[in-house]
Amino acid sequence: MTTLTIPDHMLALDARDPLASKRAEFHLPRGVVYLDGNSLGALPRRVPQRLARVTQGEWGETLIRSWTAGADAGQDWMALPDRVAAKIARLIGAAAHEVAVGDSTSVNTFKVLAAALGVAGPGRRVILTDADNFPTDLYVAQGLNALLGSTLELRRVPADDIEAYLGEDVAALLLTQVDYRTGRKLDLEAITALAQAKGIVTVWDLAHSAGAFPVDLSGAGADFAVGCGYKFLNGGPGAPAFLYAAERHHDAAPVAISGWMGHADPFEMARDFTPAPGARRFVAGTPMVLSLSALDEALDVFADVDMEALRAKSLSLTDTFIDLVEPLAARFPLTLVTPRDHARRGSQVSYRHPQAREVMADLIQAGIIGDYRTPDILRFGFTPLYHSHADVWQAARGVQAVLEART
Numbered sequence: 001m002t003t004l005t006i007p008d009h010m011l012a013l014d015a016r017d018p019l020a021s022k023r024a025e026f027h028l029p030r031g032v033v034y035l036d037g038n039s040l041g042a043l044p045r046r047v048p049q050r051l052a053r054v055t056q057g058e059w060g061e062t063l064i065r066s067w068t069a070g071a072d073a074g075q076d077w078m079a080l081p082d083r084v085a086a087k088i089a090r091l092i093g094a095a096a097h098e099v100a101v102g103d104s105t106s107v108n109t110f111k112v113l114a115a116a117l118g119v120a121g122p123g124r125r126v127i128l129t130d131a132d133n134f135p136t137d138l139y140v141a142q143g144l145n146a147l148l149g150s151t152l153e154l155r156r157v158p159a160d161d162i163e164a165y166l167g168e169d170v171a172a173l174l175l176t177q178v179d180y181r182t183g184r185k186l187d188l189e190a191i192t193a194l195a196q197a198k199g200i201v202t203v204w205d206l207a208h209s210a211g212a213f214p215v216d217l218s219g220a221g222a223d224f225a226v227g228c229g230y231k232f233l234n235g236g237p238g239a240p241a242f243l244y245a246a247e248r249h250h251d252a253a254p255v256a257i258s259g260w261m262g263h264a265d266p267f268e269m270a271r272d273f274t275p276a277p278g279a280r281r282f283v284a285g286t287p288m289v290l291s292l293s294a295l296d297e298a299l300d301v302f303a304d305v306d307m308e309a310l311r312a313k314s315l316s317l318t319d320t321f322i323d324l325v326e327p328l329a330a331r332f333p334l335t336l337v338t339p340r341d342h343a344r345r346g347s348q349v350s351y352r353h354p355q356a357r358e359v360m361a362d363l364i365q366a367g368i369i370g371d372y373r374t375p376d377i378l379r380f381g382f383t384p385l386y387h388s389h390a391d392v393w394q395a396a397r398g399v400q401a402v403l404e405a406r407t
């Protein structure tokens with residue numbers, strides 16, 4: 001990538017950025033503008049040392065004793081999922097005992113959808129979802145329905161019209177707050193209220209929300225949610241995911257994967273499942289200590305972050321990118337598909353382009369790493385913890401250069 005002179009007004013925006021110092025807490029490879037933190041967050045610098053400690057010290061030296069070592073201080077491996085849950089809870093407006101960490105987002109979607117169906121009113125047999133929802137959400141709903149003898153209907157409708165479909169036959173509403181293609185953000189609070197007024201249980205996928213902007217599940221009175229550890233939470237490839245279950249559902253919601261690590265006393269080795277208090281009951285099997293440790297350490301980057309400042313910066317970055325790329329739409333077949341309205345935008349900007357796949361390949365070649373998504377989407381993710389307006393400017397110039405070179 002050639003070195004460009006960054007204009008003063010970009011540098012001025014960066015000079016006023018209250019989160020500017022956070023960038024130094026990440027390893028960002030040279031010669032690259034990395035706009036894919038919505039798929040795999042960058043590496044926080046503190047993670048490798050933690051992993052070295054966990055592998056050499058806790059695994060290598062302390063061995064099996066690490067499961068209980070430091071339990072009095074809450075430092076044992078057994079409680080690691082709970083410690084990570086508490087850190088995520090702060091970012092999504094939940095109480096610590098309403099969050100469980102482990103497994104993938106897909107598996108957690110299965111768990112909370114099953115739980116939601118278990119607390120839904122009698123006679124309701126529809127799972128309502130966005131026709132363009134992320135595939136895993138659709139597939140998990142299909143799989144769960146098959147397991148239940150295909151007694152349910154998966155009703156797929158456009159997310160923008162969801163209100164019109166909140167009927168008396170709907171058991172659960174399964175929605176992803178920020179669309180992975182367009183970056184369109186749904187009003188979680190308003191939709192939750194409308195659904196609940198119709199007796200519908202809500203399940204939110206926060207994959208592109210958690211760590212990208214403040215989420216207030218308690219304030220919204222949401223029922224259930226899931227999210228990824230490896231995107232905006234920067235927990236590393238395949239990081240454990242999280243689920244949220246509102247306290248009021250803990251007693252009644254079924255635990256579909258009732259494993260021994262969700263038992264009230266795993267080492268009692270009892271014959272029957274007695275759930276642990278709170279959302280811990282949803283932790284099915286042995287905690288993934290190495291990846292949980294990486295996520296635990298990565299979350300400490302958020303410890304002193306004001307989430308409102310994070311949101312303000314995210315919007316400034318995406319506004320700047322939209323403004324800089326706008327003149328190109330007049331010259332090239334580039335169409336903005338991300339809402340300009342702040343309230344309806346996540347932390348990414350996407351465009352349609354007839355040769356999106358090839359354009360993204362050229363951009364990646366030029367060191368601007370974003371994503372191509374079928375059928376014709378160019379997607380650029382912005383992570384307010386480590387991006388600067390200078391990055392945004394370089395990325396926009398890169399888009400211009402690639403489009404010009406292709407004509």
Ligand SMILES: Cc1ncc(COP(=O)(O)O)c(C=O)c1O
Pocket residue numbers: 104105106107134136137176180205207208228241
């Ligand atoms: C909305 C959404 N849900 C779920 C997932 C992923 O689930 P998993 O981590 O199980 O692959 C993704 C991305 O992969 C996603 O964008």
Ligand SMILES: Nc1ccccc1C(=O)C[C@H](N)C(=O)O
Pocket residue numbers: 038039040180207
């Ligand atoms: N988990 C992955 C593994 C491999 C490649 C991409 C992903 C993603 O996370 C994709 C992302 N969910 C998306 O919104 O497109």
